[in-house]
Amino acid sequence: MVDLLGSYDVLIAGGGNAALCAALAAREAGASVLLIEHAPRAFRGGNSRHTRNFRVGHAAPTATLMGSYGEDEYWDDLRRVTAGETDEALARLTIRESAPALAWMTSHGVRFQPSLAGTLSLSRTNAFFLGGGKALLNAYYRAAARRGVAVLYDAEVQELHLEGDAVESLAVETEGRRFTLRANSVVAAAGGFQANIDWLRQYWGTAADNFLIRGTPYAKGRVLRSLLDQGAMPVGDPTQCHAVAIDARAPKFDGGIVTRLDVVPFGIVVNREARRFYDEGQDLWPKRYAIWGRLIAQQPGQIAYAITDSKAVASFMPSVYPAIAAAGIEELAGKLDLDRAALADTVRRYNDAVRPGRFDGTILDDCRTEGLAPSKSHWARRIDTPPYIAYPLRPGITFTYLGLKVDGRARVVMKNGVPVRNLFAAGEIMAGNILGRGYLAGFGMTIGTVFGRIAGREAALHARG
Numbered sequence: 138m139v140d141l142l143g144s145y146d147v148l149i150a151g152g153g154n155a156a157l158c159a160a161l162a163a164r165e166a167g168a169s170v171l172l173i174e175h176a177p178r179a180f181r182g183g184n185s186r187h188t189r190n191f192r193v194g195h196a197a198p199t200a201t202l203m204g205s206y207g208e209d210e211y212w213d214d215l216r217r218v219t220a221g222e223t224d225e226a227l228a229r230l231t232i233r234e235s236a237p238a239l240a241w242m243t244s245h246g247v248r249f250q251p252s253l254a255g256t257l258s259l260s261r262t263n264a265f266f267l268g269g270g271k272a273l274l275n276a277y278y279r280a281a282a283r284r285g286v287a288v289l290y291d292a293e294v295q296e297l298h299l300e301g302d303a304v305e306s307l308a309v310e311t312e313g314r315r316f317t318l319r320a321n322s323v324v325a326a327a328g329g330f331q332a333n334i335d336w337l338r339q340y341w342g343t344a345a346d347n348f349l350i351r352g353t354p355y356a357k358g359r360v361l362r363s364l365l366d367q368g369a370m371p372v373g374d375p376t377q378c379h380a381v382a383i384d385a386r387a388p389k390f391d392g393g394i395v396t397r398l399d400v401v402p403f404g405i406v407v408n409r410e411a412r413r414f415y416d417e418g419q420d421l422w423p424k425r426y427a428i429w430g431r432l433i434a435q436q437p438g439q440i441a442y443a444i445t446d447s448k449a450v451a452s453f454m455p456s457v458y459p460a461i462a463a464a465g466i467e468e469l470a471g472k473l474d475l476d477r478a479a480l481a482d483t484v485r486r487y488n489d490a491v492r493p494g495r496f497d498g499t500i501l502d503d504c505r506t507e508g509l510a511p512s513k514s515h516w517a518r519r520i521d522t523p524p525y526i527a528y529p530l531r532p533g534i535t536f537t538y539l540g541l542k543v544d545g546r547a548r549v550v551m552k553n554g555v556p557v558r559n560l561f562a563a564g565e566i567m568a569g570n571i572l573g574r575g576y577l578a579g580f581g582m583t584i585g586t587v588f589g590r591i592a593g594r595e596a597a598l599h600a601r602g
Contacts, residue, residue, distance in 0.1 A: 138291045141316050145171040146600035147319060148307060148594070150294040151197040151326030152176060152362050153183030154270075154566025154582055157277035158589025159324045159476035161245060164284045166597035169394040171320070173309060175327070175355040178290045180391075181274065183328050183351035184535060184565070184581075188270035190263040191582035192236045201239075201249040201453075204261045208232050208370075214577055218425075222374075222573025230545055231571060239264060242586070246276035259339065263579040269394075269563040289391050293355075294327060296363045297560070304560045321559060322601035324592045325549065326585075329537035330358025330566040331378065332390065339535075340376045347439035349383060351397075351533040361540065361566055364417030366471045370542035370552045373569020380430025382406075383533030385440060386458045398528050399453040401429055402516050403498065404445025405487055406530070411470065413480035413487070415541075418515035420503065430532040439528040442473050444484065446522045452498045460526040469525045488519045536581065540569040547592035559599050561592035 147163045149156050152174025163501045174181050194211045196204055211232045212597055215223060232538045243249070248267040252260045259265075259350045266273045279544075281288065292311035297304050331335045337345035350356075354527040365371055387396035401417050406429075415432050419425050433441045463469035470480040487509065494503030495520060506513045541549050541562045548556035549567075571584055 139171065141318065141467035142290075145169045145287070145320050147171070147324065147596045149173065149324040149326060150307070151183065151324075151564065151587070152173070152181050152288070153326065153328065153564060154185035154188070154273065154277070155585035155589035155592075156326035157281060159561075159585050159593035160209075160281050160286045160327055161277065161284065161323070163597040164281070164286050165178070166594055166601070168322075168600050171286075171289060171318075172281070172451030173292050173294055175293045176353065176410060178354070180355070181278070181290065182270070185270050185274055185358065185585070188266070188273070188582050189394060190259065190579045191235070192262055192577055192579035193239055193264050193583070194232045194374060195236050199239070201252055201264045202261060203252045203400050206262050206553045212549035215571075215580070218575035218577055219573050220575065222431070222558065224570045227543070227545065228571045231584055231587045234590075236384045238583075238586045238590065239556050245264055245280040247273050247439065254271040254508075259458050267602065279372040280490040286346045289595055293359060295359050297323065297325070297367075299530070299557065301366045302555055302558050304557065320598035323560050323568050324596050325360050325541065325560065325562040326589065326592070327360040328353070328356040328358075329540065330356065331534045331537045332356040332360060333358050341434065344364045344434060344439050347531065348434065348535050349387050349392065349396075349531050351381070351392055351394075351535050354466050355422065356565075358537075360541065362557050364541060364549065368552050369557075370467070370550045370554075371539060372542040372567075372575070373540050373573060375537070375539040377538040377574050378393060378431070379427055379535040379538070379572075379581065380434060380532045381427050381535065382429035382433055382441070382443075382530040384458050385529035385531040387531070392533070395457040396532060396533060397426075398443060398530055399426070400443045400445060401425050401426070401453045403449040404443055404520060405483070406441050407475070407480065407483055408441050409438050410477065410484050411475045413483060413511060416511050416514055418505070418517060420514045422518070429530070433530055434532040439532055441530045442475065443530060444469070444480070444520060444525070446520045448522045449518070450526070456528055458528075460528060462526045464523050464525070466525055469527055473527055473529070475576065482492045484520050487513075488521060491517045491519050492520065536565040536568065536572070538569040538572055540565070540567045543567045543570055543588070546595045548590050548595065559596070561596050563588040563592040
């Protein structure tokens, strides 16, 4: 039983990867810690429950990673996917600290599977958790319990009260009662506002009603809203988010990783008018998959359809939902409620434009189109081998990029440029400092791990200093 009248050095708002890394780091630094998790115990962990890996810089092969992935290459990958909308100092800090984080994670019970080969092209850059995100969370929660970290479930941090340059108290609601908690230091690790449809609607209008939320339904953004309203400096475009193409048949909330579709590079994608609208083969999937949710969000009705044929099926991981199949393109159009002639024309013009090369789904191959707008830069193969298959796509929102400005010590910065001396942030709530747009596979977990450790350490130092 958590003593809500007791005294703690560090209070942590959140219960996912970043929050747990902060809790463990703070405890290791000698602080007493209370972690406040909005979700019930069975659903603890936020979006981290649905993760599989994190991106690691390394100079040589490891037990779980092939080759090397140096800081400059890592930075170049990030710079390209964000189009330069990133704080380079904080980004490079994250990259440099990703390598030592690997051993730290292992020391707290996280286990990794052998280097991954196959269609994801991640064997050199990403370490995969053995058992996935839930196994990682369970390891951290066990480690936290052994070290005496107190955890309060089913409790929402609704407000943080700032007085001058410090957090004075937190308002927490649990079991229908509201409590005021005080601590020497606070870590905000409560995620973004992606599960708050009303807030999303402020930027996206009624299109937000068609968004599917891949992760936790508990990410309402209450901590973020409270701090922004009190003058914390915002960072990140509120219309930007980690949004991927997921199966349109997925649930509204918490569908997780299994709803994601990796078919896009291996066929074409059309909107409900049966027209293509973007280059499906622009780059390797780990560097470009996270643009497709936003692209689909900009289409009529926020719906699209991936179209391919039987020879492509072995190139991508299947959906948890069965493919929609047909013997002909017009029959397939009928099953998708698309204009039959329009889809047949789109496929015909695409097929005519294909300039075949040597197909290889793991590299930027030379299979492309000519004279087609938009073009397809790689992996272009004719769609001509029945059965023809399709998957309906919706924007799947993972997390939002609007967040809190932080410095290199993870301190939250106010609009006047002054850091709050006892308030630190980690994870999705500050990821917009580094991810102004775009995404790299596994990089959200890297940000949460690195800044969670920094925030926990700094919070403990302040509390006990």
